[in-house]
Amino acid sequence: MDLGTIIGVIAGLVIVCVAILLGSDFGIFVNIPSLLIVFGGTFAVTLIKFNLKDVLGCFKLAIGIAFKNSKSDPEYLVNTAIEMATAVRKNGLRALENFKVENDTFQRGAGLCADGHGADVIRETLTKEVNLTILRQEKAEKMFRGIGESAPAFGMLGTLVGLVQMLSNMSDVNTIGPAMAVALLTTFYGALIANAVALPIADKLAEKTENDQVNLDLIMNAVLQIHANQNPMVLAEILQIYLPAAGGGKSKKKAV
Amino acid sequence: MDLGTIIGVIAGLVIVCVAILLGSDFGIFVNIPSLLIVFGGTFAVTLIKFNLKDVLGCFKLAIGIAFKNSKSDPEYLVNTAIEMATAVRKNGLRALENFKVENDTFQRGAGLCADGHGADVIRETLTKEVNLTILRQEKAEKMFRGIGESAPAFGMLGTLVGLVQMLSNMSDVNTIGPAMAVALLTTFYGALIANAVALPIADKLAEKTENDQVNLDLIMNAVLQIHANQNPMVLAEILQIYLPAAGGGKSKKKAV
């Protein structure tokens, strides 16, 4: 689980709720038609912008990525690659059949080596898989950024509807205040969805995609070197540039 | 029909209408001068920005693209290409004369092969057609984005006109509210056109253009390979990179 995202989303909502409860009861901040217009409108627009099946897929993917820790710790990947290279040196590429890697792309790459495919096929298959993964994550990010744009827009639309209704019928002065409070709720919902949920998650996805791109490059490099029966020491040396400073120091000692 | 766009546009408008009807009758949201200023002004500005004939053409094109499903499913295109290559292998390029393809560019390319044109002519003709298609769709997207900018601007202009008129003549206090409600209607119309219709359709067009670019590249590739009397197996292998993951797996089994 990615603690940062979970703590962040919960903390953000708790803070807003506490701020609300310090000044009034929660009831005045719940209004079904206002929720309908912001959530429904944002969803409708998202359906126009993206394909129906993309919307559901991206949503699930985004939740998965944003809330779970990536299984692609570079240090783990490098160590696995060194183990694999050692095994291949001893027992040939067949030895990779028994390796269990906690990363789908790496597993697939090892499988391709074990099946005896050539370097070209491996490179092409992995490149395709990598591009597809990156593409899907970028689409998910784009969708959340789109939600972050549409939600405030529908919030404003809802507030305009409320204002027009309030201004058209001002016979009872006492209802003006509450009517305007309700009108402002859609703006509040829209701003909350955009700034406390959708845009931060889009930013998180962007950062994870960036990390994944580096990791997938690492895996591609590692698999091709293993396939070429590279010396584990040299492989460690080559892969070291993917490690952050401290880890780099450690694995360096091991390798040299 | 592209269900996403249709459901999205209808759902968006229904949601806004329901939200309106929950609080008042529909009548107070219809005002002819306000509609005139937003729709007329946006149309006038669109006429300045683009050529008269472009405006109508782009509008028709955009509706066609946004609401209809693209006929360029990559799997269908790849399978058709493989069939064509098989036929050409058996009966020569003349065999392409009888093929019916549900994609104009592909049909044109097959026709050029059957007519005995050289690879250079085919490449050039298709490139030109592809560039023209992409260019036209990009112009349509640009036009909808332009509408998405102009509509809120004219909405604001209309509201300013209404506010100035209301403030100049405040003798009767009871008319202030309704007058301001009417003034706000143009802002409402402008925001509705931009955020619920024009900008989402522009985004949809952008996504479809992106897909088309990939498909047209596929078609170009396929036609040139078929023209070169390529082996259907090898062709399937080559075109496989255009297929999404699952489909890629399936056609792979066929090809190998």
Place this chain on the structure above:
Amino acid sequence: MDLGTIIGVIAGLVIVCVAILLGSDFGIFVNIPSLLIVFGGTFAVTLIKFNLKDVLGCFKLAIGIAFKNSKSDPEYLVNTAIEMATAVRKNGLRALENFKVENDTFQRGAGLCADGHGADVIRETLTKEVNLTILRQEKAEKMFRGIGESAPAFGMLGTLVGLVQMLSNMSDVNTIGPAMAVALLTTFYGALIANAVALPIADKLAEKTENDQVNLDLIMNAVLQIHANQNPMVLAEILQIYLPAAGGGKSKKKAV
């Protein structure tokens, strides 16, 4: 005359005027100090941003381009080029002396050929002229975009001046409304200039510059081919890529 621009500008202003007249008389929308602050301020800022002589030149150029139809219809240019090539084939480059072309750059290029200059001189002279034309049009576009930014800014400044004056002196309640109406007029003027005139014209200039860039490329190509005594058939073939789809089909029949 470019009908789109003229209809668009007139329609836009007529629509705003009609919307005004439906609710009040025109007089309350005319205020000399407000006009002074928006027009004067925008002009002053434009003088700071650009050189004095550039401002006048760009303005004239922009009006000329935006309201007149471009004389560079690609089909006309291609046909003229083919005629020229035919004449050169018969009577040598001297034959170009008598050609009248409705496009200055093309005329200049033909003149350079007739004067017996080498291909290098022609290429250099035309390149310089083309770059200068594009540069000047881009400066004009930049200026109109600058006006589209400054006008709303000075509109806001004027409204702030009006609001401060109104708020400082609220002894007579009856004057508050009209005073605020006048304060809002500058915002109205600024938004009108920017959204109904300056920005659409800047967009139009951008589009025309794009077209011109293609046409000037066509002319450069044509002149150099004619200078090289190219066969008119081959020239038609070469220039065909500059024609839109339908026209391309027609001139193809002629050429083949």
Place this chain on the structure above:
Amino acid sequence: MDLGTIIGVIAGLVIVCVAILLGSDFGIFVNIPSLLIVFGGTFAVTLIKFNLKDVLGCFKLAIGIAFKNSKSDPEYLVNTAIEMATAVRKNGLRALENFKVENDTFQRGAGLCADGHGADVIRETLTKEVNLTILRQEKAEKMFRGIGESAPAFGMLGTLVGLVQMLSNMSDVNTIGPAMAVALLTTFYGALIANAVALPIADKLAEKTENDQVNLDLIMNAVLQIHANQNPMVLAEILQIYLPAAGGGKSKKKAV
């Protein structure tokens, strides 16, 4: 003196003053705490963004560039270069010692030639000087753009301070109007600084930097050609591309 900038700045401020004086006396637009918050805040933020000594240097530089006419008229530079080349042809590079050029970089380049340095040293020294000049001007532009962002932000901060103070203490209804007028003054100051002074000057600096880049390229080219003892005729031909159209025609006649 650059008349455009001077007329523009003065005209802009006069227009705003006249607009103020037409509606009230000037006194209500002067408020020391409001001036303090906008000017002081903007200056404080500029100190954070840039180094202390950079701020003063950039300010002086920017004033110098924006208000003075550039001494780098391309036609003057080309003519000087031709004179130099003629002198060098007659009396060798030593002849450059006596030349007085109204452009520091050109003077420096001529001095380096006269001192007998090699082409490499000259190229390197001038490149460094040119890069430094461009860099400094870009920093000045960046600073003015920064001021154009910070001034409105501190204007808004000041207005918020004023509004909170006014709303906290509404016992005397008669003070509400004037208090709000004072609160709006900071927004007015911020918008005035940004839109009538800082941003236009930043744009002017950007344009002058663009011109300078071309002129410094011209000088570099000219000095290296003179150092290589180039024929003045050929030099005129080479430098002609830096001249605008009309001037280009004139100097061409001289040269050919």
Place this chain on the structure above:
Amino acid sequence: MDLGTIIGVIAGLVIVCVAILLGSDFGIFVNIPSLLIVFGGTFAVTLIKFNLKDVLGCFKLAIGIAFKNSKSDPEYLVNTAIEMATAVRKNGLRALENFKVENDTFQRGAGLCADGHGADVIRETLTKEVNLTILRQEKAEKMFRGIGESAPAFGMLGTLVGLVQMLSNMSDVNTIGPAMAVALLTTFYGALIANAVALPIADKLAEKTENDQVNLDLIMNAVLQIHANQNPMVLAEILQIYLPAAGGGKSKKKAV
């Protein structure tokens, strides 16, 4: 200590405080729930956008960079490099063991030379360290820019909460003013954090990163030349391009 940043931050806050105290006492600008919503919300969103450990690290790094003077004065670095080169000429690379440099990267580079590593290893190790340093600073800048976006967003959310609460309960007219004052406080806090602290510090970080990039390039160049046993005179000549104009002149005299 970087005086600019310190003076700037303190001056900015003092100016705002003075402006507040001139009009009221400080108490009305302190409101715990408002502080909670802006600071808490911004922190929560930052936790979503970045990893938990990154947030703390970046914060410490940013404070360190923004408030301390960089120890990488180019003149100091060049002079140190010349001393090193002189020492290496006399006593070989071992002589570098005793050098104390006030710059970690330079020290590391000297150590690698003294340890007898090859040029390839040195280049690779330093490149990695440089990239890592730049990357970390860019992440810190990104974080502060993110804070500069989130703080005003949560300020607006807080104001919306306050407005809805105030409007829902307008029974006592006397509380409306103070309630709205409190509602505006969150907008004030958000704008203050963003414009007076977060965004200027992000800009400062960006500028320092730019300087560091040049300095790290200088160090890389210097270490490799020293490793290659370069003549100190030639080294001074080579490194001179990293010095600003005046310093360049001085060190030139030394070198020639």
